[in-house]
Amino acid sequence: MILVAFILMGVAFALIFAKLDQVNKGQKKVVSYEDQTKQEVEHVFDNAFREEMRNRGRLHFEKIIGENAMFLQQDLRLTTSQLNDYMKNEITVKLKDEFAKYEKSIMDAKTMAMDSIKKTNDAIEEERAVVSQEVQKQILVEKKQIIDKFEKNMADIINHYVVEAIGNQIDLNDQLEHILGDLEANKEAIREDIGHGA
Amino acid sequence: MEPSKSQASQDQKMVLPMSIYSPSDISRLIRELDNLENQIMQEQIRSKESKLVLPKVSQQLNTLADVNKVDLSQRTHRQTLQTALAAVKQKAPVVHISFSSEPSAGFMEKIATWFRQQTNPYVLLTVGLQPSIAVGCVVRTPNKQFDLSLGKDLLKKSDLLISKFSLKEQETASGRFMPVKSAPEGQS
Numbered sequence: 001m002i003l004v005a006f007i008l009m010g011v012a013f014a015l016i017f018a019k020l021d022q023v024n025k026g027q028k029k030v031v032s033y034e035d036q037t038k039q040e041v042e043h044v045f046d047n048a049f050r051e052e053m054r055n056r057g058r059l060h061f062e063k064i065i066g067e068n069a070m071f072l073q074q075d076l077r078l079t080t081s082q083l084n085d086y087m088k089n090e091i092t093v094k095l096k097d098e099f100a101k102y103e104k105s106i107m108d109a110k111t112m113a114m115d116s117i118k119k120t121n122d123a124i125e126e127e128r129a130v131v132s133q134e135v136q137k138q139i140l141v142e143k144k145q146i147i148d149k150f151e152k153n154m155a156d157i158i159n160h161y162v163v164e165a166i167g168n169q170i171d172l173n174d175q176l177e178h179i180l181g182d183l184e185a186n187k188e189a190i191r192e193d194i195g196h197g198a
Numbered sequence: 199m200e201p202s203k204s205q206a207s208q209d210q211k212m213v214l215p216m217s218i219y220s221p222s223d224i225s226r227l228i229r230e231l232d233n234l235e236n237q238i239m240q241e242q243i244r245s246k247e248s249k250l251v252l253p254k255v256s257q258q259l260n261t262l263a264d265v266n267k268v269d270l271s272q273r274t275h276r277q278t279l280q281t282a283l284a285a286v287k288q289k290a291p292v293v294h295i296s297f298s299s300e301p302s303a304g305f306m307e308k309i310a311t312w313f314r315q316q317t318n319p320y321v322l323l324t325v326g327l328q329p330s331i332a333v334g335c336v337v338r339t340p341n342k343q344f345d346l347s348l349g350k351d352l353l354k355k356s357d358l359l360i361s362k363f364s365l366k367e368q369e370t371a372s373g374r375f376m377p378v379k380s381a382p383e384g385q386s
Contacts, residue, residue, distance in 0.1 A: 155356055159349035163298075163332040170333055172301050179335050180312055182346035186337075191317045193339040194291045 001075050005068030009061060016057060212282040215261045217303065219310035219323045223258060224287045230259055231280045234270065286320050294338040296326035 023041060150157075183190065218224065237253050252271050255263075259270070268275045293313060301309075306323065313321040328336065333348035352359070 151356065151360055154359055155349055155353035158352050158359070159330070159332055159347075162348060163330060170298075172297055172299060172305055175333055175335075176305060176308060178333070179309070179346065182334060182344075183312055183316075183337070186344050186346070187316050189342065190293075190337065190339055190344065193342045194293065194317045194321065196341065 001071045002068065005064060005071070008068075009064055012057070012060065012064070016053075211266075212279075212286070213265050214286065214314070214320060215258070215265050216307040216310045216314070217261060218258055219306055219321075221287060221290075221292060221322050221324065224283055224290075224322065226256075227259055227262065228280060228283050228287065230256060231276055231283070234259075235273075235276060235280075238271075238273075286322075290320040290322050291318055291340060292322045292324060294324045294326060296328040296331060296336040296338075298327075298329050298331040298333070300327060301325060 023045070218227065234253060234255060241251070241253075255270065262268070263270050263279070266279065268279050270276055270279075295309065306325065310321070310323055313323065326336075331347040331349070334346045334351070336347055337344040
């Protein structure tokens with residue numbers, strides 16, 4: 001558009017200079033009337049007229065320049081708008097791609113994290129089950145040991161309890177019948193051992 | 199000194215009173231007979247009299263002499279008794295009995311009676327003290343030991359105790375066993 005404006009301005013200047021050149025050529029051919037023509041020309045195309053023409057040319061040039069500037073401005077605005085749309089679209093597409101990649105990366109990371117957490121949970125669960133079984137086994141072993149120990153020492157425990165509870169209250173004379181009964185029960189063995197030892 | 203066959207036959211005839219049941223009693227009687235022999239001999243040397251005044255002797259020696267119909271004023275009788283006691287000390291079987299507390303003399307006489315009637319008439323008893331026995335006694339013969347205490351009795355019946363405990367545990371586990379609430383104070 002700018003180039004077209006400059007071309008139009010050049011054509012206008014060429015037309016003006018062509019007219020002026022024709023006027024000069026007519027003055028040379030008609031020498032006799034040269035002076036008269038010159039005077040008439042001077043009279044027609046006097047300085048005021050020339051100045052007016054210049055002004056008109058200037059105004060026209062300014063008008064053309066203004067129109068071209070307006071066109072240029074419109075074109076610039078249009079170009080800017082198109083450029084904005086283009087940039088917007090491009091940026092949007094790029095951002096969408098980037099976001100899609102970012103989202104995909106996040107999803108991959110999330111999947112990996114979930115897999116890792118699941119594996120860790122599975123491992124912890126297995127370990128917990130093993131530890132639980134081991135603890136249960138140890139508890140059973142310990143319980144059995146405690147019960148065995150208690151059963152083994154139960155007679156001593158009860159005997160100790162009886163001694164502590166009523167040990168001082170049992171008189172030997174009260175036990176005589178019981179002792180003689182026990183001796184009677186073991187009489188044969190006692191007699192045999194005394195007979196062998198005597 | 200090994201006793202002769204005639205002395206052994208006399209030993210068989212001698213009767214030990216139940217109040218004399220321990221080896222220390224026998225030793226004490228032997229010492230007392232020795233002392234008595236010496237005293238009588240000294241008395242005879244000093245007095246030169248025909249009639250002998252017998253020194254005072256212990257209750258156990260008197261009982262022993264009465265039971266065996268021995269005249270302690272006769273030297274031969276004393277020597278026979280001494281020989282018999284020495285033989286008893288040497289040959290009689292000794293049984294050790296442990297009780298939870300110190301037994302009385304009457305109690306030991308009853309125990310000695312049982313042993314001499316049921317096993318051997320010359321059994322001697324030594325007494326030990328073992329408070330952990332609580333009830334019963336522990337008898338140690340020359341080669342064996344008989345634990346007749348309550349602890350041993352409980353040990354023999356441990357299966358019964360275990361079954362009782364198991365039953366109680368099952369009752370507790372099933373909730374049938376409920377602890378008895380104690381009555382408020384002031385109410386019996």
